[in-house]
Amino acid sequence: VEVRDDTLILTRKSRVRGIRRFADAGKFATLLGLQRSEGLKDGTRVRFSNVEPILHRMFLEPLRELGINDFRVHAYYCYCQRCGLKKLRDAIDEFEKVTQLKVRRVYVNKHAHRPVFQVDVNDRIVAMLLLRAEELLRKLAVKGLLPRRIVGKYLLGVLEGDGNIELRLKKSIDSDCEKADGLFLRISEKDAEAAADLKEIFRRYFGIQLHSYGYDHMGSINLRRALTLLEDGIIPLRHRDKVVKRVMLAFRRKGLPWILLQLADSFRDRWFTAREASKVLGKRCNHVREKLAKLEEEGLLTSIKCKFSLNRKGTPIRRIYRLTERAMQIARLLSSFPPLNTFSLFEKFLLAVTFLLG
DNA sequence: TGTCCGTACGGGATCTACCT
DNA sequence: AGGTAGATCCCGTACGGACA
Structure with a gap:
């Protein structure tokens, strides 16, 4: 097996009759990952067991690309009073719709409160190929x-x-x-x-x-x-929603975008002092100074030192800050984002975040 | 290769050592 | 002193393995 940027090439064809030699490398790599995690590893046949039809599809697609078409599907179900038969019927319908495969038989397994599907490819050669390919890919990685x-x-x-x-x-x-x-x-x-x-x-x-x-x-x-x-x-x-939530929470709570939004809301393009910012952000003045310095490093703030009236206490020289045009743009973008847990604009959100991180 | 079946997984919850 | 993350414990079933 030879792995290239976009394709995976089976370089020995003598033993692997009837199998196409080119596969989409990305999909094939996912297949091998699934093979590692959920696949049968005894080398007698290819088997994938899982409750999720969508995972079955991810497993099947690259196999079909290789020209493999003989799949045997069985299911397992508890058949207990609580779960009822409708659950099974619905699950089978969905599985068959998603994978375009027929479930041949359902076996009783009293633990399987969600129907489990098993797809078999009864072919020793293909089984060995997948095992070997997975190992190779892993070792190269x-x-x-x-x-x-x-x-x-x-x-x-x-x-x-x-x-x-x-x-x-x-x-x-x-x-x-x-x-x-x-x-x-x-x-x-x-x-x-x-x-x-x-x-x-x-x-x-x-x-x-x-x-x-x-x-x-x-x-x-x-x-x-x-x-x-x-x-x-x-x-x-x-798990994707959890990670998104993590990102949203962090950025919404005390993260940079939150601070940006507060500053933009309060000061727009006006000059402000660290003390004023401290009030708006509800953080101690010394902490705010550090934050402001970071923002300036990233080009989201400009600052100048200027003279205040002489009869005030402390130093007459103060540093004052102002949001840059770029910061205002980002703030506008951020304020257009949906509240937590809405995914429709997620792509947009990621764009802005990656923009923020440079 | 169809069928059975025991346990290696998943997915938390919680405790605790270190850090700020 | 509270926050963060490393370490450990726990539970039920969805897997992989095995047998016929």
Whole structure:
């Protein structure tokens, strides 16, 4: 297997009859990530088990691209009183709609309160190919030899399966006062070698240090890295809202955009002193001075020293500040954003944030 | 390769050591 | 002294593995 920027090429075709040799590298990398996290690894057949039809589609698409069409689908369900039959029927309908595959049979599994779907490809060669390709991709990524985009797609697959992202929030009755209390990434992986590889990949490509506790490997993600992960599209669907919320909270609470908005609201393009800003922001004057200095570094403020009336106490020289035109633009953009948890304008939001971060 | 089934996962909650 | 994040514990089932 040869991995290039946009394609993945199967360079040995002799043993792999009936399989196309070119695949979309991004989709294939995600397939391999899913194979690592949720796939059967005994090399006898390809199997993917999961409750989410959408993950099945991510797994199936690249296989179909390779010309594989013989999929056997089974489902598992508890059939308990509480869950009822409608839940099963709806789930099967959705699965068949999303994947364009027929469910052949449903087995009883008393634990499966949500229907679980298993897709089999009964082909030893393809099974071995996937196992080998996953290992190869992982090893190349560990050495840093693969493009970041491909590695991101692989990690997306891994995280969709074995990953978990936890957003800790401060407990508060008033939801307006919610505070982010850290964002954590965790992967659960038993295979020690694969776990070590994944840790190294996260460190090398995304600067995230994971610590191991048994089969769990976890670490915290700061704001900037959370943004990077979002931008690279490697946050699993079911966790994306948490990461967005983290970003929104941080920026809304005391972050730079919040400060910008307050200043813009209060002073527009007028000059103001650190003391005035301190009142508006509700922060101590010395802290505000530091913030203002940072803003000036980033080109969002200009400041000058000027003389005040001589009969006032303290130094007659004061530094006064004013928002730059660029800062006003950003403030206008920010004030147009939706309240927390609305996603329609999310892309717009990301644009502004990345703009802010330079 | 169809079917069964036990546990490695996920997903929190909480405790605690360090930091500001 | 409160905040942050590292470390540990816990629980139920959705997976992967195994058997026939």
